[in-house]
Amino acid sequence: MRKRLEMLRIEHRDLDAGIEALSGTGAHDQLQVARLKKRKLRLKDQIALLEDYLIPDIIA
Numbered sequence: 001m002r003k004r005l006e007m008l009r010i011e012h013r014d015l016d017a018g019i020e021a022l023s024g025t026g027a028h029d030q031l032q033v034a035r036l037k038k039r040k041l042r043l044k045d046q047i048a049l050l051e052d053y054l055i056p057d058i059i060a
Contacts, residue, residue: 001053004050005047012040012043012044016040019037022036
């Protein structure tokens with residue numbers, strides 16, 4: 001699971017770079033940018049779920 005979490009984080013960073021690169025060019029495709037952003041949000045949700053599962057709640 002930790003390996004999967006790390007792979008998701010890497011993919012999330014790659015999508016961020018891709019979105020930045022597409023937004024930086026003058027002829028960027030809004031539909032493609034929107035798709036990448038949606039994918040990035042889904043990855044963020046998956047990362048949060050895995051982190052919640054791997055890191056136990058500590059009741060103080």
